[in-house]
Amino acid sequence: MNNEIAIRLTNINKSYNMPSSDKNRPVLQDLSLEVKAGESVAITGPSGCGKSTLLNIIGTLDKADSGIVELNGRNISRLNDSKCATIRSNEVGFVFQLHHLLPQCTVLENVLLPTLPIATANSPEASHKRALQLLEQVGLADHTNHHPGQLSGGERQRVAVIRALINKPSILLADEPTGALDRLAAEQLASLLVELNQSEGTTLITVTHSSTLAAHMNRQLILEDGKLF
Ligand SMILES: Nc1ncnc2c1ncn2[C@@H]1O[C@H](COP(=O)(O)OP(=O)(O)OP(=O)(O)O)[C@@H](O)[C@H]1O
Numbered sequence: 001m002n003n004e005i006a007i008r009l010t011n012i013n014k015s016y017n018m019p020s021s022d023k024n025r026p027v028l029q030d031l032s033l034e035v036k037a038g039e040s041v042a043i044t045g046p047s048g049c050g051k052s053t054l055l056n057i058i059g060t061l062d063k064a065d066s067g068i069v070e071l072n073g074r075n076i077s078r079l080n081d082s083k084c085a086t087i088r089s090n091e092v093g094f095v096f097q098l099h100h101l102l103p104q105c106t107v108l109e110n111v112l113l114p115t116l117p118i119a120t121a122n123s124p125e126a127s128h129k130r131a132l133q134l135l136e137q138v139g140l141a142d143h144t145n146h147h148p149g150q151l152s153g154g155e156r157q158r159v160a161v162i163r164a165l166i167n168k169p170s171i172l173l174a175d176e177p178t179g180a181l182d183r184l185a186a187e188q189l190a191s192l193l194v195e196l197n198q199s200e201g202t203t204l205i206t207v208t209h210s211s212t213l214a215a216h217m218n219r220q221l222i223l224e225d226g227k228l229f
Pocket residue numbers: 016017027045046047048049050051052053054
């Protein structure tokens with residue numbers, strides 16, 4: 001961890017239209033957050049409090065109504081969709097509760113998918129080498145030619161984590177990554193996230209209902225009434 005700020009949110013507001021009325025429902029209210037480069041942070045809070053909304057705003061998948069989002073010192077709040085897409089594929093990795101691996105592709109092909117749009121930046125050979133090295137690091141060296149259907153839930157999530165890291169993002173955002181796993185697989189994935197956060201120097205934000213996973217992170221925050229505590 002160094003003292004550079006990887007993620008800075010300043011006075012973020014976000015509300016959604018309520019389909020049944022003309023009222024807006026505030027989800028995030030004047031929310032501010034600073035996360036240092038290399039730091040790992042857990043965000044917990046009740047269902048519907050806005051955790052996924054917050055992660056999507058940080059990861060440029062969604063926009064705040066007001067406030068400033070800075071990633072690695074760059075204000076991304078007003079960037080257009082195509083600039084956001086470039087930042088997303090270069091700087092941000094996502095892991096979701098369900099792995100979203102393509103069933104018809106092998107483990108190795110799934111891991112390499114995010115490298116295709118930016119093949120000119122990283123040579124295919126370098127990406128291939130990195131994929132194999134990361135798969136070995138997570139104990140899946142013997143599974144590179146398996147299809148997702150031939151893996152356990154925990155193994156699939158490990159592949160999803162490696163796919164999220166393949167382009168060397170500076171920021172990894174995980175939304176309930178252990179939500180669909182049993183206790184042992186969840187524990188293994190939590191350790192793996194911490195290990196990769198350290199070996200890759202990635203800044204990690206994990207949304208979780210699991211106090212075990214949260215305890216693995218440097219800092220635990222609760223999202224309540226639209227703010228982080
Ligand atoms: N696209 C949308 N349109 C309207 N309302 C939305 C939209 N996305 C989320 N919401 C609402 O915003 C609130 C926060 O949703 P969000 O998905 O961020 O919660 P969460 O904390 O991730 O919940 P969970 O723990 O169940 O995943 C919820 O009340 C949800 O219904």
